[in-house]
Amino acid sequence: xxxxxxxxxxxxxxxxxxxxxxxxxxxxxxxxxxxxxxxxxxxxxxxxxxxxxxxxxxxxxxxxxxxxxxxxxxxxxxxxxxxxxxxxxxxxxxxxxxxxxxxxxxxxxxxxxxx
Numbered sequence: 001x002x003x004x005x006x007x008x009x010x011x012x013x014x015x016x017x018x019x020x021x022x023x024x025x026x027x028x029x030x031x032x033x034x035x036x037x038x039x040x041x042x043x044x045x046x047x048x049x050x051x052x053x054x055x056x057x058x059x060x061x062x063x064x065x066x067x068x069x070x071x072x073x074x075x076x077x078x079x080x081x082x083x084x085x086x087x088x089x090x091x092x093x094x095x096x097x098x099x100x101x102x103x104x105x106x107x108x109x110x111x112x113x114x115x
Contacts, residue, residue: 011055022092024086025045026085028043028061028084045070048062
């Protein structure tokens with residue numbers, strides 16, 4: 001079991017993990033393969049959850065696109081996640097923000113953390 005943990009340690013990306021906190025608005029650049037070509041696609045939204053630990057840790061990002069809520073789950077340490085940009089930090093008191101699913105408009109916004 002220790003050999004498995006050693007292999008997993010090499011795959012971890014500690015610099016990405018810092019920007020991904022619940023309530024933050026982030027822009028995730030994902031590598032998309034189309035045939036033999038590869039391109040980057042951006043997905044911007046609010047982090048509403050983090051799950052798991054170690055290599056299998058994931059985070060859920062939610063945004064509203066054309067009036068429809070879209071949620072996407074990303075593995076933090078995946079090689080397909082190219083980079084994560086922090087747009088704004090949020091001030092929240094919950095570890096999971098699933099209540100944002102029921103809110104519409106300005107009520108679905110997370111307060112910005114100042115300082």
